[in-house]
Amino acid sequence: MINALLFNDTSYEKHHGSQLVVRQIYALAKEAGIAISRACPMRHDWRKNEQLKEDIRRADLCLINGEGTLHDDAPQALMLGELASYCRQHGVPCFLINSVWQRNEQLLAHAGDFAGIYLRDEFSQHELAAHGVACKVVPDLTLSYSHQPAAREQRAGYLVSDSVFSTRTLEAWAEVCRANRADISFLSIKNLPIIQAGKGFPDYCIKSVAKLLQAGRALLQSYFMRYPAALPSEQIGMLRWRYSALGLTRFLRRLSTSSGVVTGRFHCVTLCFVTRTPFYAIGSNTHKIQALLLEAGLPGRIQESYGAALAAREEMAFSAADRQHLEAFLLDCQRRAKDMFAEIVERARAFK
Known part of the structure; x- marks a missing residue:
């Protein structure tokens, strides 16, 4: 080796x-x-x-x-x-x-x-x-990553994910509240930190345990807070914990059982690819999302705002050509x- x-x-x-x-x-x-x-x-x-x-x-x-x-x-x-x-x-x-x-x-x-x-x-x-x-x-x-979905999962409802930008995340939450529909829900890409053992830095192993305990407290606290549509920016961190799906398997299942996702997160887009989930994307802090979609043959999936994306959600489904492009690209x-x-x-x- x-x-x-x-x-x-x-x-x-x-x-x-x-x-x-x-x-x-x-x-x-x-x-x-x-x-x-x-x-x-x-x-x-x-x-x-x-x-x-x-x-x-x-x-x-x-x-x-x-x-x-x-x-x-x-x-x-x-x-x-x-x-x-x-x-x-x-x-x-x-x-x-x-x-x-x-x-x-x-x-x-x-x-x-x-x-x-x-x-x-x-x-x-x-x-x-x-x-x-x-x-x-x-x-x-x-x-x-090769995703193996559960047998014949049914898709229903739409997910709205956050952004690296605080203002965009507040916009996303406000649009979910404004829609006020059972089939539109918020989902963050947040996950509990990993204990960093066996990587050659013992002090970081100890720090990661402390980080995990701190995150666990924040997660628990997040369930006892209210999240109004006009959310104060200082509550964004708690919002992300409250609407997280802990564990990769659970997160991917949330994506793969939804009819579509609206997200400003690059890695939420890539995981929509992996789970073959229709999506609309909001631009991020670099050209990474636009470039990815262009190379994958899916360039028309950038939206200017969360509101515009949700308004067009019925048109989000992949066409036969989209599915072909996606499968070839993943391989x-x-x-x-x-x-x-x-x-x-x-x-x-x-x-x-």
């Missing part, structure tokens, strides 16, 4: 999408012959950890899970870019995978130091190509994800 370190482990996030991404990274890496010995949490500053720097120098390769981090020259993005340069300086191949790339200027200085770049969408690829940096497109790794996503890890192994072995 090839020894690897993983950086920007987003499973520390309290939502289904990022937790599933990391789950898939581990599964696909293992299948390709890569053993991840340490997984560095998101926002952990590798530059201040001397033991980690030594581990980097000894590793066969480093993987950076970019997800939605690498845009607008964010401090976290630049820190990960510096990691690629550090790896190259010490003869360790560093691969950027599962990443957006948008509106970066300072980060470009580090782009050439990656041994390989695999971005989630063609828009990101075009931004790097404009600066002469070659990369490949492998869609978000949640799309490599291609699974193939590309496996090919990416196989190629990483091949490049790492040839690197030195």
Whole structure:
């Protein structure tokens, strides 16, 4: 097995999408012959950890899970870019995978130091190509997950999910309240944090237990609060806990038994793909949703507002052509994800 370190482990996030991404990274890496010995949490500053720097120098390769981090020259993005340069300086191949790339200027200085770049969408690829940096497109790794639905599940009702933007989440909740229908309900992508054991950072294991207990208290508290249509912004966190579906199986079942979903969350869109659930999407903080829909052959599913999306919900169902595009795209996503890890192994072995 090839020894690897993983950086920007987003499973520390309290939502289904990022937790599933990391789950898939581990599964696909293992299948390709890569053993991840340490997984560095998101926002952990590798530059201040001397033991980690030594581990980097000894590793066969480093993987950076970019997800939605690498845009607008964010401090976290630049820190990960510096990691690629550090790896190259010490003869360790560093691969950027599962990443957006948008509106970066300072980060470009580090782009050439990656041994390989695999971005989630063609828009990101075009931004790097404009600066002469070659990369490949492998869609978000949640799309490599093979969902096995319960036998002949019946679909009914519509779900409205939140957004990364607070104002959009308040809009979503207000529209659910305004509709006041039993067949329209709110669902957040939030999930309890995972206990981070066996990832090479004992202190984060302890922190994750504390985080889980804190989240459990918030979840319990959320059931004793009122949520008016004109919701104060400080209550958004509690709203998300109150209308969460804990556990990936339960969340996917909520999607797969609904007639359709309106969401501003990228990973809610990808999980609608996985469960073959019709949806309308509201734009997010990068081009990630628009780019995904264009590549999948489903470009007409962006709506300007939650109200407009709900008003058009009867037109949300997939056509026969939509279903064909979706099935072909999902098969291609699974193939590309496996090919990416196989190629990483091949490049790492040839690197030195």
